[in-house]
Amino acid sequence: MRATTRLTLTATISASAMLLAACGGGSGSSGSSASGDSASKEGGSISVRGCNPENPLIPGATTETCGGDVIDAVTARLVHYNVDTAKPENDIAESIETQDNQTFTIKLKKGYKFSDGTEVKAKNFVDAWNYTALSTNAQGASYFMEPIEGFADLQAEEGQQPKAKTMSGLKVVDDHTFTIKTTDKVSNLPERLGYSAFAPLPDSFTKDPKAFGDKPVGAGPYVVESWTKNQSIVLKKNPSYSGSNKGSLDQITFKIYQDSSAAYNDVMAGNLDVTDEVPSSAITADKYKTDLPDRNAQKEYGGISTVTFASAKADPAVQNPKVRQAISMAIDREAVIKSQFNGTRTPATGWVATTVNGYKAGACGEFCTYDAAKAKAKLQEAGGFTGKLTLSYNADASHKDWTEATCQSIKEALAIDCVATPVVDFKTFRTQVKKREMKGMFRTGWQMDYPSIENFLTPIFATGASSNDGDYSNAAFDAKLKEAAAATDSAKANELYQEAEGMLKEQMPSIPLWYPKSTIGWSPKVTNVKISAFGKPDYVGIKLK
Template sequence: MRGTTRKVAVAGISAAALVLAGCGGGGNDGENTDAAAKTGGDITVRGCNPENPLVAGNTSETCGGNVLDVITAKLVKYNVDTAQPEMDIAEKIETTDNQNFTVTLKKGYKFHDGTEVKAKNFVDAWNYTAYGPNAQVSSYFFEPIEGYADLQSEDPDGEEGPQKAPEPKAKEMTGLKVVDDYSFTIKTAEKVANLPIRLGYTAFAPQPDAFFADPKTFGDKPIAAGPYKVDNWTKNAEIKLSKFADYSGEKKGVADTITFKIYQDANAAYADVLAGQLDLTDEIPASAQVDEKYKQDLPDRNIQKPVGVIQTITTAPTKVDPNYGPEIRKAISMAIDRQGIIDAVFNGTREPATGWVSPVVDGYKKDVCGEFCTFDAAKAKEQLAKAGGFKGGKITLSYNADASHKEWTEATCNSIKNALGVECVATPVVDFSTFRTQIRDRKMKGMFRTGWQMDYPSIENFLTPIYATGASSNDGDYANPAFDAKLKEAAAATDTAESNKLYQEAEQMLANDMASIPLWYSTTTAGWSERVTNVKITPFGVPDYASISLK
């Protein structure tokens, strides 16, 4: 994920579009460096259960995404300090009109099985992910490419009915063409000014020929082109990676092996770090954040850094639970004492959210949510009465129990109950995989915690993948044609300032509809054992695993 800085060669895109504004990076709050650190050895880090097999186009959550970030290489990578896009497998990405792009690859870049990464490995992988019948969760990321719609088909009687969706019109997008082994072209249906920035996201990784031979079992031991490869995945226990000797990138991994030890509880992972049984946890439990206890437990072995992550509450789609309409959501949002919860549970290490976009990205605008994200018990109760009252009995707020969410969800429910006079219950689900499966299958009722870790550094990434109609991470099935149209208008703008302004207008529509309930902008707090050093947190809120080394 590191290398010599290279500007993305894209005509018509200003330098400002490629650099994060106000992004924290480096310094004592972002890294711990030791020039005398060792190369090699084995390290262990906290992991959690991936929702799906480790397929780049079918992973949209952090448990699997953290692993894929270490084992994959893409056309573009993001600088670990600034999130600035830099070339990786791509030698250059060129365009004159922000609609027709030519990608030229570096020669000699290898997959873990020794085969060379070629243009067809990108084109074939992207077509596979976009093809509707393959049911890949990241299919939506390819929607801008010409011909994407022809790879989709609609089930005439829905998923529950006996009829099956017809075969799509095509299996390949017309907007992708292999020119030769080391170049291909991309044509988008409309102008997409930030397309090169997006291409560092995991969904755009290439796949080796071996993937297409058996895609169903491939994800248990994937083959990619990054600095580490998967050696073994013991379900519910650990995922073991080893350094790829023939890695073609400029910055190779340091440790010989990285083992993601899967934990069901953040407290257990933290205890193991204290005991020297785990080298790194990227989640400090709430109990250790009170009075900054973790700083006493782990002196000079902790990091806290603002990152491109936002925590929200989403309500079940209306067809699943009709009791949480937009006006009810506004009342609930006004009943949440964000600052009080941040102070009591997170020891002041979060910032109350005033909108749906993280402050670390260019285009962020403050106070988009207005009064609906401002705690006011009296106004919240008035809003609830105006909405006709809550008719669902008790409010529920579900969370995955294998991470540190119990304290804040309970505090949030207490705030809601005290302000609205309606019972609110924080409801645990055994682990993240089960939790996400229930949400994806539309079996989760009531409210549930949601969060977004940016895929690429753009205001657009906090809007399109989460709230566009039919988007892959649109857990609440939010749909607003005017919002969708504004997103397209913003994507087509060639001027960065104008594009950001249009995206801000789209974000304002989320406030009018209260598409979800913003809670707070996150920091990542991590701690490590006495064995390791060179720990750094990226602007995405993820440890730079490849740089961690033994003392």
């Protein structure tokens, strides 16, 4: 949650769904991501920083990192993304084969178990994906099922019933084999299947989905022992785990914090073992390196920080593309990065992370380059802007300082009354965004769900997409996405996706800000602490000294 679609809580960018992960900082080279593990031991328990999941802990409902961190530990999917490279590696899948990029045959490993001891079978995937896709189930990650033939028949307007409850493109062949047929060719479908929305669900799920959301049953290395709302989520090692990504620890407790600085202070005091976010106050002048000597790491990952404009339904005042372009040119990214992040960001020149397959610099053109004079001229061309412009952020992570600095840059360049506006926590913030109650601008970010340029475009900007918070809609853009997905050659597909990305600057549905690095810190008692290619701590791999 976010691969896949992860909106992220923190000041860097999750994802999944849908939009940021951890802060930047580091312990040495930018590629460094792990502590040593030469003196590690098996078992034991640790506590790590957590945050309030936006939704029940159902794979198809979880599109943000607060719930996604838990889902990643308790589920297994057809493929597993390599911690260091994000390369897809078969997990529950024995094989994934296709001759035409439209019909795929999936064979499962025999004997792979859920945490309740039942075997993972083909029907558990087919039933789970149908449940996620069915519009009446209101699953946030349903969009990931759209390429499958018959998805449209499971969609209906609110208050209406869909024509079907199962997708025609999914067929169970036998207990360990099923097929996927997509409406159009999808060249990167195998890479997508490691996202959490594609996790299988046990037969017991349909008996009580609500209870499952509090205490999910998965096939991953850990199980949810308890979830005390607003306080903690406790994971225990799964005794039935059948895969190769085993955890060392007996217990992992996600302690839920409303303030990232409090979590950081607890790590320094030894009251918390891992924090996935280093607050900006510690990033400044590399203070965290002194606070946590030899107990910090930094790594670039597939993510981006952005600011999204409210939809027309929520705020008609910010719909003029020229106003949006002017605001973007009024943001001095270099200055904000220097003052707020101690240089641990890189100014964004487009909407796709630099680390993913298909990235191309410069998609945003001049509109992502700070130029106060051009910004003023563009605003005059638009007819000006009157009233207050809010830049909202969730107050339970380190966003206050950089949002205020960003607003100050806009004020100085355009004389617009820009006000950084806090919302109590990520769950409340995302609820307001989803209900189209958020006005002006609001912070967003994206943690890749899978390492492809497509993942930074389709889920966020396709018409009606699940993470399309600004309701951007462009028929030509949608057509280009479809053309790219049908390409059989990956280089050609990337070229077409790059053309689609270039269209975004015409309406500027969001403002690219910067590409982040993830910075984490840990206590003296743990080792083998690594940052994954998705910018999150590899909780399953952590060990005690």
